[in-house]
Amino acid sequence: MAADYTPLPPRAAIAALRARGGNLHPTFAWQDVYAEDHAAMFTVAKSTGHDILLDIWKALLTALEDGETFRSFAGRVKPELVRKGWWGEAIEEDPQTGEPTKVRLGSMRRLRTMFDANMNVSYAAGHWSHFDRLKSSRPYLRYVAVDDGLTRPEHWRLHNLVLPVDHPFWKLYAPPNGWNCRCTLQSLSQADIERLIAEGEELKFDPPPISYRSWTNKRTGEVRQIPDGIDPGWDYNPGESGHAATVQQLTKRIPPLFE
Numbered sequence: 527m528a529a530d531y532t533p534l535p536p537r538a539a540i541a542a543l544r545a546r547g548g549n550l551h552p553t554f555a556w557q558d559v560y561a562e563d564h565a566a567m568f569t570v571a572k573s574t575g576h577d578i579l580l581d582i583w584k585a586l587l588t589a590l591e592d593g594e595t596f597r598s599f600a601g602r603v604k605p606e607l608v609r610k611g612w613w614g615e616a617i618e619e620d621p622q623t624g625e626p627t628k629v630r631l632g633s634m635r636r637l638r639t640m641f642d643a644n645m646n647v648s649y650a651a652g653h654w655s656h657f658d659r660l661k662s663s664r665p666y667l668r669y670v671a672v673d674d675g676l677t678r679p680e681h682w683r684l685h686n687l688v689l690p691v692d693h694p695f696w697k698l699y700a701p702p703n704g705w706n707c708r709c710t711l712q713s714l715s716q717a718d719i720e721r722l723i724a725e726g727e728e729l730k731f732d733p734p735p736i737s738y739r740s741w742t743n744k745r746t747g748e749v750r751q752i753p754d755g756i757d758p759g760w761d762y763n764p765g766e767s768g769h770a771a772t773v774q775q776l777t778k779r780i781p782p783l784f785e
Contacts, residue, residue, distance in 0.1 A: 545771060566775075
């Protein structure tokens with residue numbers, strides 16, 4: 527009998543996306559829900575007033591469970607979004623100002639952004655659950671960037687940075703660090719570090735200084751200090767926040783032993 531080499535589904539990543547699906551939160555603009563809040567809910571900008579969040583979340587969950595490509599995901603969800611009128615440009619009332627506003631509802635580009643962002647964040651949460659569980663035997667994390675000329679220079683400078691799992695640097699610079707960020711973290715043991723050095727990897731063990739720029743959230747008026755190299759809205763640890771939100775959601779579902 528031939529061995530089955532079908533990859534196992536990413537259970538921790540699936541659990542994270544499932545947990546977020548327990549709180550569908552329609553919004554008008556992406557700035558309405560910021561950073562860590564995304565870890566505890568599922569939202570799509572311009573979904574206010576439209577019955578489409580459950581459709582998109584279910585399609586993403588199926589894609590994650592079945593290992594689907596973006597093309598397959600988009601092919602399944604687009605017809606339903608079009609049927610419900612959530613496609614193309616429209617004039618809608620901004621619930622914050624009451625003013626009619628020209629908006630972009632569904633598009634292939636928006637679906638691509640939703641797919642990439644939600645897959646990356648779900649995998650980050652899944653990875654962080656492993657980092658947390660294994661940190662006694664694998665107490666370090668290594669920042670790994672893609673060396674293909676397309677990676678942001680600020681992210682490439684972090685390649686091969688090795689710090690303890692609990693180092694405060696990861697509170698801000700744990701990938702994904704922005705839209706379309708492809709960086710990842712790799713857990714390491716002391717033996718792994720010694721092996722990488724023996725193989726010629728130039729590991730770095732001191733975090734670089736962090737510089738900031740001011741950014742104003744036009745929806746709330748809040749002024750935030752965003753680390754350079756990180757996109758607004760990504761200035762947090764998606765993996766750690768997603769893992770914590772998943773644990774919290776699962777805990778709520780477990781009935782107490784004693785009333």
